[in-house]
Amino acid sequence: MATQTLSERADAYEEQQIRELGERLIAKSLLYNLADGVRKHGHDGPSGGPGSAALLMGEDPRLPPMPDRPTLFDFFRYRFSPARAHVLQSANLAQKNGLPEKMVLACLLHDISVLGFIRSDHGYWGAQLVEPYVDEEVAWAIRMHQALRFFPDESVGYEYPDAYVRMFGEDYRPEPYIVAAYEAARKHKWYMSSRMIVVNDLYSFDPDVVVELEQFEDIVGRHFKQPPEGLGNDNSPSSHMWRTLRRPCNAL
Ligand SMILES: [Fe+2]
Numbered sequence: 001m002a003t004q005t006l007s008e009r010a011d012a013y014e015e016q017q018i019r020e021l022g023e024r025l026i027a028k029s030l031l032y033n034l035a036d037g038v039r040k041h042g043h044d045g046p047s048g049g050p051g052s053a054a055l056l057m058g059e060d061p062r063l064p065p066m067p068d069r070p071t072l073f074d075f076f077r078y079r080f081s082p083a084r085a086h087v088l089q090s091a092n093l094a095q096k097n098g099l100p101e102k103m104v105l106a107c108l109l110h111d112i113s114v115l116g117f118i119r120s121d122h123g124y125w126g127a128q129l130v131e132p133y134v135d136e137e138v139a140w141a142i143r144m145h146q147a148l149r150f151f152p153d154e155s156v157g158y159e160y161p162d163a164y165v166r167m168f169g170e171d172y173r174p175e176p177y178i179v180a181a182y183e184a185a186r187k188h189k190w191y192m193s194s195r196m197i198v199v200n201d202l203y204s205f206d207p208d209v210v211v212e213l214e215q216f217e218d219i220v221g222r223h224f225k226q227p228p229e230g231l232g233n234d235n236s237p238s239s240h241m242w243r244t245l246r247r248p249c250n251a252l
């Protein structure tokens with residue numbers, strides 16, 4: 001028998017997934033396969049023909065179940081990766097540094113795209129996720145922190161991060177759109193709000209410092225307009241993003 005092609009192996013893997021999912025086929029988005037260097041979306045396997053498995057629509061049995069009306073904290077608990085400790089520690093630092101509540105919230109949310117959604121252009125995705133629920137200044141600060149991270153500001157003692165030299169190499173230079181975003185932000189009335197996210201952004205995690213989500217319950221209660229019907233059920237401009245995070249493998 002001829003050696004299986006990559007695509008045949010992928011199909012075999014899908015068939016195995018079906019068995020594990022009680023005869024439901026997982027439709028994997030192109031984006032998830034692109035992340036593995038594969039240009040193919042995932043439901044062109046054995047589905048479609050007579051007797052083939054149905055595609056998964058609805059709750060994903062592989063992921064922790066979520067309440068019917070999920071809150072921001074439910075997404076922290078049941079979807080975000082363990083890396084959420086990073087934003088908890090950043091918000092904790094902001095609180096210790098006496099920042100206004102609104103800015104503590106901005107620090108708590110600044111990287112939710114990295115730890116809960118999509119890494120690439122995380123400032124923009126993160127801002128979009130929370131925009132309907134927070135003060136305009138908070139969303140703006142989150143969007144811009146991605147660019148500001150690359151540029152020093154002596155007035156607040158912020159230098160180009162050593163971690164970026166390690167992560168991206170010594171000769172890495174930000175792309176033109178990041179330079180342009182930085183230059184525009186520099187002249188903006190909320191520049192310092194975004195800069196405060198950057199200043200309180202921690203790289204290194206102290207495993208001995210455990211910051212609990214509950215520490216920010218009151219701040220979130222006062223400054224995050226939690227929709228009573230649940231994030232994703234509220235028909236806001238970013239509801240679809242929360243729904244996608246809840247059910248990332250819905251076929252359509
Ligand atoms: Fe960030």
Ligand SMILES: [Fe+2]
Nearest residue numbers: 110111201202
């Ligand atoms: Fe961060």
